[in-house]
Amino acid sequence: MRYQATLTVNGIPYPVEVEATASLLRVVRDVIGLTGSKEGCDDSECGACMMLLDGRPVNSCSYLALQADGREITTVEGLAPGDGLAPLQQALLEAGGVQCGYCTPGMLISATALLSSNPRPSEDEVRVALAGNLCRCTGYTNIVSAVLRASEGHPAGTPG
Amino acid sequence: MSTFVQATTVAEAVGAMSGGARPVAGGTDLVVGARQGKAPLPESIVAIDRLDPLRGIELSGGRLRLGALVTHAEIVAHPGVLEGFTALADASAIVGSHATRVHGTIGGNVMNASPAMETGGPLLCFDASATLESVAGSRQLAVAELLAGPGETTARADELLTAIEVPALPGAGSCYARLEYRRQMEIAVVGATAVIVLDGGLVTDARIAITALAPTIRRVAEAEEALRGTDGGRAAAEAAAEAAAAASAPISDVRASADYRRAMAAVIARRAIEAAVARARGENVPVPASPALHGAV
Ligand SMILES: Cc1cc2nc3c(=O)[nH]c(=O)nc-3n(C[C@H](O)[C@H](O)[C@H](O)COP(=O)(O)OP(=O)(O)OC[C@H]3O[C@@H](n4cnc5c(N)ncnc54)[C@H](O)[C@@H]3O)c2cc1C
Ligand code: FES
Ligand code: FES
Numbered sequence: 446m447r448y449q450a451t452l453t454v455n456g457i458p459y460p461v462e463v464e465a466t467a468s469l470l471r472v473v474r475d476v477i478g479l480t481g482s483k484e485g486c487d488d489s490e491c492g493a494c495m496m497l498l499d500g501r502p503v504n505s506c507s508y509l510a511l512q513a514d515g516r517e518i519t520t521v522e523g524l525a526p527g528d529g530l531a532p533l534q535q536a537l538l539e540a541g542g543v544q545c546g547y548c549t550p551g552m553l554i555s556a557t558a559l560l561s562s563n564p565r566p567s568e569d570e571v572r573v574a575l576a577g578n579l580c581r582c583t584g585y586t587n588i589v590s591a592v593l594r595a596s597e598g599h600p601a602g603t604p605g
Numbered sequence: 606m607s608t609f610v611q612a613t614t615v616a617e618a619v620g621a622m623s624g625g626a627r628p629v630a631g632g633t634d635l636v637v638g639a640r641q642g643k644a645p646l647p648e649s650i651v652a653i654d655r656l657d658p659l660r661g662i663e664l665s666g667g668r669l670r671l672g673a674l675v676t677h678a679e680i681v682a683h684p685g686v687l688e689g690f691t692a693l694a695d696a697s698a699i700v701g702s703h704a705t706r707v708h709g710t711i712g713g714n715v716m717n718a719s720p721a722m723e724t725g726g727p728l729l730c731f732d733a734s735a736t737l738e739s740v741a742g743s744r745q746l747a748v749a750e751l752l753a754g755p756g757e758t759t760a761r762a763d764e765l766l767t768a769i770e771v772p773a774l775p776g777a778g779s780c781y782a783r784l785e786y787r788r789q790m791e792i793a794v795v796g797a798t799a800v801i802v803l804d805g806g807l808v809t810d811a812r813i814a815i816t817a818l819a820p821t822i823r824r825v826a827e828a829e830e831a832l833r834g835t836d837g838g839r840a841a842a843e844a845a846a847e848a849a850a851a852a853s854a855p856i857s858d859v860r861a862s863a864d865y866r867r868a869m870a871a872v873i874a875r876r877a878i879e880a881a882v883a884r885a886r887g888e889n890v891p892v893p894a895s896p897a898l899h900g901a902v
Contacts, residue, residue: 446608465609466646468636488640489633490790495704502704507637509629511609512652555703576789577702 450514455523469505470494481521492578495551502558521550533595540591544582556592564597621651622763623740628653631708634717669771673712692727692779698893725822726798726814733771737764752821778885782877793817797874799881818853825852837882846875
């Protein structure tokens with residue numbers, strides 16, 4: 446059956462009509478039309494689909510869209526102010542943390558969630574926070590460096 | 606044609622369940638299982654994630670009450686759990702990824718009843734009980750009686766788990782450890798829980814449970830017996846761990862052979878026991894225990 450819901454994505458409320466079983470990822474990509482979030486596995490293994498739900502990371506491919514009714518959703522499109530780049534995005538580019546880019550939206554969401562609750566994470570804390578995000582290209586080192594660079598008070602430059 | 610209702614009261618939730626609806630909390634088992642093709646989503650779904658009475662951790666009068674919606678992240682962040690129920694914090698700290706822990710609930714973990722699930726061993730060792738509610742009323746039963754087999758509980762399909770209660774065990778040191786091939790996004794290959802009370806340097810109470818080593822997570826009386834009255838040192842820990850391994854009936858699957866699981870059962874059980882003894886002595890073993898015990902960073 447289809448149900449009415451309001452998904453607030455990046456601050457904009459979208460009234461939508463969705464199937465009971467539809468995933469949040471499907472609705473945000475196919476109904477609302479924001480395609481920044483990617484589908485890698487569609488079963489909670491890769492993290493390419495990650496969004497923030499009331500500020501907390503969620504694997505949107507495996508989350509019912511109707512459970513997000515009335516909640517605040519943030520996708521990668523909502524991270525940057527205007528046309529610019531968020532500091533994390535800038536750091537990811539500078540550190541060479543983007544190759545094919547498929548994992549990047551999910552990485553940015555997990556890293557954003559980490560830095561908002563822990564502005565000065567250790568390298569180990571960064572690795573634990575990104576553990577649900579798979580990257581087939583970079584080998585992770587440059588992604589971890591980028592998150593450390595973007596963290597509060599970290600001298601710019603590639604650590605270890 | 607699937608139907609969905611967002612319950613706003615417990616009465617509404619149990620009403621929907623009496624009509625055949627399946628509850629979804631964080632969805633990290635139910636929805637993920639459907640995506641993986643394990644079982645299709647139920648025809649009728651009732652979302653219980655907004656039921657405030659099912660939320661919150663309370664520690665008073667020597668009892669810990671965990672609302673069914675308490676997430677793994679909340680368990681790990683609770684000072685009272687870290688202090689008095691450390692094994693439970695060890696367990697919740699290693700569930701899935703950060704996203705799994707902020708959405709996955711203790712209620713979903715228990716009701717999913719995987720023989721490899723993380724919180725079961727600690728709950729069994731601390732003699733936890735579950736409160737189940739249905740339109741017919743509410744009842745309480747031991748978590749040990751709730752877990753019936755792989756993916757099976759003794760709860761009726763119309764019963765909603767509302768809370769888990771755990772009696773405090775003053776002075777206890779406890780630990781849950783698992784064999785893992787990687788630190789996060791992992792499922793226990795083998796797991797063990799130890800809860801130890803020391804008095805005058807001797808073990809007065811010992812509780813040992815094994816995980817992913819039998820159709821359900823279970824306590825091992827022989828291992829507990831092997832520890833009681835000892836100093837909890839290496840020899841006693843080894844004897845108890847051997848008893849735990851002997852009581853296991855592991856399966857072979859893609860993650861490990863039965864022989865390997867049995868061999869590792871003794872190793873992981875010994876590490877869990879030694880860490881629980883160390884904590885009972887007031888020594889610091891970081892949470893989660895697993896990476897520290899296995900020599901990772
Ligand atoms: C990537 C990933 C990694 C994971 N890693 C681990 C791990 O390391 N260890 C581990 O133990 N688990 C792991 N899990 C499984 C899962 O995250 C946990 O079991 C979690 O606690 C389930 O909670 P939930 O609220 O999401 O459950 P849901 O999926 O919402 O529900 C699970 C089941 O319980 C029923 N249910 C839920 N709440 C109630 C209730 N209050 N009353 C009655 N029935 C109820 C549902 O109908 C369903 O059958 C992992 C999952 C994922 C996706
Ligand atoms: S697409 Fe959601 S985790 Fe892979
Ligand atoms: S950059 Fe290609 S998957 Fe990460």
